[in-house]
Amino acid sequence: MRVAFLGATRGMGRSLARLLAERGDELLLWGRDLQDLERSAADLATRAGRAEPFPVLALDLSAPDHFSETVAATIARLGGLDLVVITAAAFGTQEDLEEDPERARRLLEVNFANTVYLCELVRPQLLESRGTLCVFSSVAGDRGRKPVGLYGASKAGLSHYLESLDHRYHSAGLTVVCVKPGFVRTAMTEGLPEPPFSGEPETVARDVLRAIERGKPMLYTPSIWGWVMLVIRHLPRFVMRRVGF
Numbered sequence: 001m002r003v004a005f006l007g008a009t010r011g012m013g014r015s016l017a018r019l020l021a022e023r024g025d026e027l028l029l030w031g032r033d034l035q036d037l038e039r040s041a042a043d044l045a046t047r048a049g050r051a052e053p054f055p056v057l058a059l060d061l062s063a064p065d066h067f068s069e070t071v072a073a074t075i076a077r078l079g080g081l082d083l084v085v086i087t088a089a090a091f092g093t094q095e096d097l098e099e100d101p102e103r104a105r106r107l108l109e110v111n112f113a114n115t116v117y118l119c120e121l122v123r124p125q126l127l128e129s130r131g132t133l134c135v136f137s138s139v140a141g142d143r144g145r146k147p148v149g150l151y152g153a154s155k156a157g158l159s160h161y162l163e164s165l166d167h168r169y170h171s172a173g174l175t176v177v178c179v180k181p182g183f184v185r186t187a188m189t190e191g192l193p194e195p196p197f198s199g200e201p202e203t204v205a206r207d208v209l210r211a212i213e214r215g216k217p218m219l220y221t222p223s224i225w226g227w228v229m230l231v232i233r234h235l236p237r238f239v240m241r242r243v244g245f
């Protein structure tokens with residue numbers, strides 16, 4: 001598969017990109033730090049047994065003016081696109097974001113508006129190839145919760161968009177995979193209090209690869225989070241007002 005990947009430098013993205021490289025996919029990495037990206041591209045090429053590193057192109061999710069030309073250059077370089085993976089996103093605690101509304105605005109822009117814009121730019125090409133769009137949202141978008149009100153709102157919007165995309169274009173051949181991780185140990189969650197059922201990026205990556213291969217439209221991972229969120233989605237408002245999660 002010809003794959004454009006945003007977020008392969010760290011965390012769950014890095015684990016998933018490794019699996020894609022090892023199965024022989026033709027990757028092109030997007031990211032905001034070219035030096036870092038080149039290191040990741042070289043590491044992935046070694047894992048794939050390739051002499052040449054995978055190509056890289058600069059794409060910063062907070063700078064949407066450049067998306068269009070980067071997408072065009074990617075399509076030219078790979079000769080088309082079969083899979084686009086977006087794991088990149090910003091995070092901030094509710095307290096930090098409430099204290100700094102400008103940071104909250106930027107996070108909402110990066111995680112929602114700019115991510116959706118990027119998806120819209122790759123959609124025509126993926127429709128042409130009957131390809132797959134795999135985007136990482138979050139369980140935080142499933143319910144308005146005290147500790148993740150702002151971050152969760154950005155992911156709720158993203159999940160909503162991805163669901164509608166699946167409804168609208170599934171019959172035309174587009175596969176949409178919306179990934180909703182629970183709490184996973186990565187740089188993003190470093191220093192946060194760890195809830196029960198925390199997962200590892202490698203486990204998530206294996207789940208996501210299976211979901212991509214099967215064309216599963218929505219995935220909770222690690223899978224126990226599907227049950228956790230089923231309960232949380234059904235808790236009455238008076239309970240949600242009292243509890244701290």
Ligand SMILES: NC(=O)c1ccc[n+]([C@@H]2O[C@H](COP(=O)([O-])OP(=O)(O)OC[C@H]3O[C@@H](n4cnc5c(N)ncnc54)[C@H](OP(=O)(O)O)[C@@H]3O)[C@@H](O)[C@H]2O)c1
Nearest residue numbers: 007009010011012060061062088089136138183184186188
């Ligand atoms: N970890 C969790 O518990 C958890 C739970 C639910 C959902 N999620 C979601 O799962 C996805 C992956 O999370 P993770 O924990 O693996 O994150 P991570 O380890 O912090 O990695 C984040 C990735 O996003 C990239 N990125 C961040 N801002 C970017 C920007 N403006 N432009 C381009 N790239 C940018 C980073 O690139 P750099 O190397 O340049 O920083 C990095 O590759 C995210 O969408 C996150 O919201 C995570």
